Amino acid sequence: MDWLLLFKIFGINLVYIMLNTIRTLLVMKGYRRVAPFIAVVEVIIYTLGLSIVIQYLSNPVYLVAYATGFGVGIYLGILIEDRLALGYSVIQIFSQSADHTLPNALRERGYGVTIQPGYGRDGDRLVLTVLTPRANELTLRNTIDEIDEKAFYISYDARYIHGGFWSKRVNKPLIKRAAKKDKAQEEIVVEEIPDKKTYIED
Known part of the structure; x- marks a missing residue:
């Protein structure tokens, strides 16, 4: 058997x-201009691989390697x-809090927030709609x-964003600065030992 x-x-x-x-994921997310170029490379690689496998169909090991x-x-x-985190995510939040602490905090961090009144089983709700770059989605969820x-x-x-409201409201530089600030605060660990003295470690 030829290992190479x-x-x-x-x-x-x-x-x-x-x-x-x-390519399939990019098409689903609306990046259709990039997909055709990737498809050209795909076909070349596919044809090359298939031509090699066909020559060695009698050996199941090569077929297993292909699969x-x-x-x-x-x-x-x-x-x-997932690592590239292309595109945007929309997060819809249902908050039991009647005040605007959450939307105000999100706006301070650069997110665009639309507020709607809502009513749940246990009373009134605030319904928030927030647009965020996918790369910052985890940070947003942690903030919430x-x-x-x-x-x-x-x-x-x-998938598709039309109009100037969303693009103007999503302040990427501010979001990144807020994310770095939150991360820096999380790195400060407060540890309490038995003698009730508190130590702060960076």
Whole structure:
């Protein structure tokens, strides 16, 4: 068995499926101009890999390597797209708090917040709609949990954004600065020991 050929078959299909997965996810998120260029590379890699496998169909080991590359390629494609965090997310928040502490805090951090009145089983609610870059979604969720731990929220992808309101309200530089500030505060650890003395470690 040719190990070099085995890894070549595995690698070719891995790259092909990885690109295919990324292209599909990009199309779903509205990045349709990039997808055709990725598709061209896909076809070239696919044709190359398939031509090699067809020559060695009598050996099931190469077929297994081809199929394994398929599975690993899907996983890596999803992982890469998740790391890139392209696009925007919309988070809808249902807060039991009647005051505007949460929306005001989010606006101070650069997020655009739309407020609507709502009514739940146990009384009035504030319904907040927030648009955020996907790269900052986790930071936003952590901020919500910190300010209003009883809040219920739903997150979903924003495929198309029309009009100037959202683009003007989403202040990316301010969001990044607020995220860095919150992270710096989390790095200060307060530890209490038995003699009731408090130590602060950076």
